[in-house]
Amino acid sequence: MGSPFQNIEGAVTAPRGFRASGIAAGLKPSGAPDLALIVSEGDAVGAGVLTTNQVKAACVTYNQKILARRQPLRAIFCNAGQANACTGEEGERNNAQLAYWVGEQLGIPAEQVLTASTGVIGRQLDMGKIQAALPQLVENLSTEGGEEAARAIITTDLVTKSIALETEILGYTIRVGGIGKGSGMIHPNLATMLAFLTCDAAVEPSLWQQILKQAADLSFNQITVDGDTSTNDMLLALANGKSGIPTIQPDTEAAQVLAEMVNTACIHLAKAIARDGEGATKLLEIRVQGAADDAAARQIARVIASSPLVKSAAFGNDPNWGRVAAAAGRAGIPLDSRRLEICLGDFLLMQAGMPLPFDRQAASEYLKGDPVIFTVDLHQGSGQGVAWGCDLSYDYVRINAEYTT
Amino acid sequence: MGSPFQNIEGAVTAPRGFRASGIAAGLKPSGAPDLALIVSEGDAVGAGVLTTNQVKAACVTYNQKILARRQPLRAIFCNAGQANACTGEEGERNNAQLAYWVGEQLGIPAEQVLTASTGVIGRQLDMGKIQAALPQLVENLSTEGGEEAARAIITTDLVTKSIALETEILGYTIRVGGIGKGSGMIHPNLATMLAFLTCDAAVEPSLWQQILKQAADLSFNQITVDGDTSTNDMLLALANGKSGIPTIQPDTEAAQVLAEMVNTACIHLAKAIARDGEGATKLLEIRVQGAADDAAARQIARVIASSPLVKSAAFGNDPNWGRVAAAAGRAGIPLDSRRLEICLGDFLLMQAGMPLPFDRQAASEYLKGDPVIFTVDLHQGSGQGVAWGCDLSYDYVRINAEYTT
Numbered sequence: 001m002g003s004p005f006q007n008i009e010g011a012v013t014a015p016r017g018f019r020a021s022g023i024a025a026g027l028k029p030s031g032a033p034d035l036a037l038i039v040s041e042g043d044a045v046g047a048g049v050l051t052t053n054q055v056k057a058a059c060v061t062y063n064q065k066i067l068a069r070r071q072p073l074r075a076i077f078c079n080a081g082q083a084n085a086c087t088g089e090e091g092e093r094n095n096a097q098l099a100y101w102v103g104e105q106l107g108i109p110a111e112q113v114l115t116a117s118t119g120v121i122g123r124q125l126d127m128g129k130i131q132a133a134l135p136q137l138v139e140n141l142s143t144e145g146g147e148e149a150a151r152a153i154i155t156t157d158l159v160t161k162s163i164a165l166e167t168e169i170l171g172y173t174i175r176v177g178g179i180g181k182g183s184g185m186i187h188p189n190l191a192t193m194l195a196f197l198t199c200d201a202a203v204e205p206s207l208w209q210q211i212l213k214q215a216a217d218l219s220f221n222q223i224t225v226d227g228d229t230s231t232n233d234m235l236l237a238l239a240n241g242k243s244g245i246p247t248i249q250p251d252t253e254a255a256q257v258l259a260e261m262v263n264t265a266c267i268h269l270a271k272a273i274a275r276d277g278e279g280a281t282k283l284l285e286i287r288v289q290g291a292a293d294d295a296a297a298r299q300i301a302r303v304i305a306s307s308p309l310v311k312s313a314a315f316g317n318d319p320n321w322g323r324v325a326a327a328a329g330r331a332g333i334p335l336d337s338r339r340l341e342i343c344l345g346d347f348l349l350m351q352a353g354m355p356l357p358f359d360r361q362a363a364s365e366y367l368k369g370d371p372v373i374f375t376v377d378l379h380q381g382s383g384q385g386v387a388w389g390c391d392l393s394y395d396y397v398r399i400n401a402e403y404t405t
Numbered sequence: 406m407g408s409p410f411q412n413i414e415g416a417v418t419a420p421r422g423f424r425a426s427g428i429a430a431g432l433k434p435s436g437a438p439d440l441a442l443i444v445s446e447g448d449a450v451g452a453g454v455l456t457t458n459q460v461k462a463a464c465v466t467y468n469q470k471i472l473a474r475r476q477p478l479r480a481i482f483c484n485a486g487q488a489n490a491c492t493g494e495e496g497e498r499n500n501a502q503l504a505y506w507v508g509e510q511l512g513i514p515a516e517q518v519l520t521a522s523t524g525v526i527g528r529q530l531d532m533g534k535i536q537a538a539l540p541q542l543v544e545n546l547s548t549e550g551g552e553e554a555a556r557a558i559i560t561t562d563l564v565t566k567s568i569a570l571e572t573e574i575l576g577y578t579i580r581v582g583g584i585g586k587g588s589g590m591i592h593p594n595l596a597t598m599l600a601f602l603t604c605d606a607a608v609e610p611s612l613w614q615q616i617l618k619q620a621a622d623l624s625f626n627q628i629t630v631d632g633d634t635s636t637n638d639m640l641l642a643l644a645n646g647k648s649g650i651p652t653i654q655p656d657t658e659a660a661q662v663l664a665e666m667v668n669t670a671c672i673h674l675a676k677a678i679a680r681d682g683e684g685a686t687k688l689l690e691i692r693v694q695g696a697a698d699d700a701a702a703r704q705i706a707r708v709i710a711s712s713p714l715v716k717s718a719a720f721g722n723d724p725n726w727g728r729v730a731a732a733a734g735r736a737g738i739p740l741d742s743r744r745l746e747i748c749l750g751d752f753l754l755m756q757a758g759m760p761l762p763f764d765r766q767a768a769s770e771y772l773k774g775d776p777v778i779f780t781v782d783l784h785q786g787s788g789q790g791v792a793w794g795c796d797l798s799y800d801y802v803r804i805n806a807e808y809t810t
Contacts, residue, residue, distance in 0.1 A: 052735070053731060053734040053735045054733070054734040054735070054736075054738070054739060054740045054742060055730050055731055055733065055734030055740075055742040055745070055758075056734075056742065085727075086727065086730060086742070086755070086758055086759055086760060087759065088743065088757070088758060088759045121727045121730075121731075122726070122727055122755075122759065122760035123760075229731070229734075229735040230731060231730075231731050231734065308713070308801075308805070309805055312801075312802055312805030312806045313805065313806065315802065315806045316805070316806030318806070321527070322490075322491065322526045322527055325460050325491060325526075325636075326458060326460055326526075326634070326635060326636055328459070328460065329458040329459040329460030329461075329634075329636065330457070330458045330459070330634040331459075333459070334459060335459045335460075337459060337460040337461065337491070338493065340460065350491070350527075352493070353460075353491055353493060354491055354492065354493045354527065355491060355527035355528075392802060392805075392806075393802065393806075394799055394802050394803075396713075396717075396802070397717055397720065397797060397798065397799050397801070397802060398799075400713070400714055400717030400718065400721070400797075401717045401718065401720045401721030401723070401797075401798075
């Protein structure tokens with residue numbers, strides 16, 4: 001890939017000055033780990049991108065307030081068992097209580113703790129179980145705990161998702177770590193996307209937020225499993241400066257390199273989430289180029305990646321350019337269909353808006369691979385964008401239709 | 406239902422002064438009827454609502470031009486076998502040629518003929534077969550031909566869709582007839598929505614277009630099978646005045662009654678299309694009320710009706726209020742989740758944003774029925790809207806993933 005960043009071990013505890021842990025409090029019927037904690041040794045700059053769903057879990061509205069204070073933060077606490085969404089004022093009080101308890105255990109103010117939840121919605125948190133487990137969670141905090149935390153935030157994900165990258169900036173070794181969870185479903189519930197990043201650079205606060213938002217737009221906002229956006233989706237990031245680098249300022253080369261590294265980490269996690277979509281048998285990567293601008297390209301890529309017809313065709317190994325063209329056409333972006341060009345891998349399926357003869361057998365063989373890459377060229381500008389999704393399989397329907405009452 | 410309109414027989418030939426026919430030209434491998442023609446005895450006022458997809462079939466761009474002339478029209482000609490989309494200039498020439506041939510057979514100018522196509526995209530029309538079949542199609546025209554035309558426009562629809570309504574306006578008997586086709590799929594192809602209306606009222610042209618557009622917004626634009634919009638979607642309507650009624654003018658009571666009748670016809674066809682969605686086992690009706698305005702309510706209803714999670718839950722008979730709430734929340738419409746109320750049939754599932762205890766077994770039994778009605782109340786205004794969809798079944802995936810190369 002020619003990435004200028006080194007892949008390293010450690011997930012969110014790869015950057016210096018971070019400890020993490022993950023244990024089971026008994027919120028999941030399976031008894032799998034369900035509480036995760038990420039703690040910075042010293043004050044960290046926080047940033048967050050939170051769900052745009054109008055129905056927001058208690059942790060979302062809580063984090064909005066905490067992040068709006070623009071004060072130093074220390075910890076991210078996550079439970080993966082109960083979403084604490086659609087739980088009213090009692091849910092809000094419970095969430096604030098959790099932050100208070102975590103702060104108490106860590107010896108820091110509650111206002112330095114971000115919270116996250118995923119799981120069953122519409123039920124009040126089992127506060128007793130969480131309170132009982134907190135001392136152990138804090139005791140387990142370790143500079144090796146990144147993967148443990150990664151395991152504790154997943155629900156029905158088939159695999160954990162983590163990343164750690166390293167590079168030199170201005171002579172300092174800078175690390176970014178991340179963990180994520182994707183499209184698992186706990187009945188009667190929603191797919192929630194969570195991702196937590198850590199970084200040992202010192203970063204000017206508004207720059208850190210801007211870097212995170214931009215990374216989200218290139219990664220998590222470009223993946224889709226079924227178009228549904230959860231009440232609990234969030235991306236949180238802490239930067240604690242423990243690398244020793246002087247505070248990175250906006251509009252500098254250092255800021256650009258850091259942004260690139262955060263983008264790379266987020267895209268890695270986002271692709272892992274898309275690949276692990278419910279019932280998915282393959283990752284779809286939709287590359288759009290030649291658009292009027294990047295935003296237009298990203299929008300078209302997203303619509304194609306979320307088209308049930310395109311997703312079904314991918315599952316069926318059907319090189320169906322017509323569905324890709326039609327999805328591109330309904331993205332709300334003006335395009336000249338007479339210039340449209342579509343490739344599947346190296347197979348040129350359509351040019352100048354008209355289908356070309358191609359080796360259907362070979363193209364279908366290509367579709368059996370993973371990932372499957374469609375490239376759509378609008379030939380009207382230099383805007384480009386990528387989106388990721390997965391195929392739509394019988395298992396998606398089975399998982400989501402399963403009788404739960 | 407308390408509808409003020411009489412249901413009558415005859416589909417598009419129920420209104421006076423219309424003849425129709427449908428025959429097989431051999432475009433479909435099955436040999437089923439694939440050409441339909443609807444002709445008005447005299448000049449008719451035309452109106453059309455055409456796909457907003459940027460990739461438009463030749464018939465769409467052709468009709469845009471014809472309708473923009475605002476001249477009297479006489480006929481609608483449809484082939485259901487070849488979409489004539491993604492076929493470049495040759496496709497455009499072929500479409501114009503078809504209109505010319507039809508006009509020639511009928512003894513009218515080509516500019517009085519609207520065209521429609523559905524079927525395989527990316528292939529040139531089989532002009533020879535169509536030309537050979539045209540004399541028979543014209544010979545078969547009959548005032549009893551409405552249902553024949555309804556049969557000839559469907560593709561993989563399981564049932565034909567037609568309607569005819571009658572009422573008195575200003576002492577005149579006014580009739581509206583309609584036929585439609587829905588979400589069938591011909592590989593490698595797209596679901597296309599077609600609907601053709603006839604009416605024997607005389608209507609001021611801009612009013613007729615306004616009535617049709619409004620009806621489309623309340624009906625065809627509120628149905629979804631999988632969110633994909635075709636290159637060929639269109640709704641066309643002819644009003645020929647053969648009832649003898651003086652021309653109905655805008656802002657009159659007569660206009661309002663006529664609009665209601667067209668709405669009723671379109672909603673009937675739209676629901677029939679949604680119910681016949683690929684793999685569908687039941688119709689979903691999503692009623693949204695208490696929104697700031699009707700447009701907001703319609704938008705939310707549409708998003709819920711198209712949520713794969715909601716659709717899968719319906720297939721699985723799972724009374725999953727959480728998925729309905731989350732879909733409502735991501736519709737891009739501000740809402741106060743603390744006021745949200747959700748009913749499934751008569752079961753109150755959520756109130757004031759929080760789930761209520763309900764009889765899950767009985768609710769699940771209700772979900773096995775058809776239609777399934779969700780009512781969502783935002784409690785923030787008086788806006789209301791309805792959308793229709795179908796459940797997401799294994800068969801949807803099977804039909805759309807089927808290996809075609």
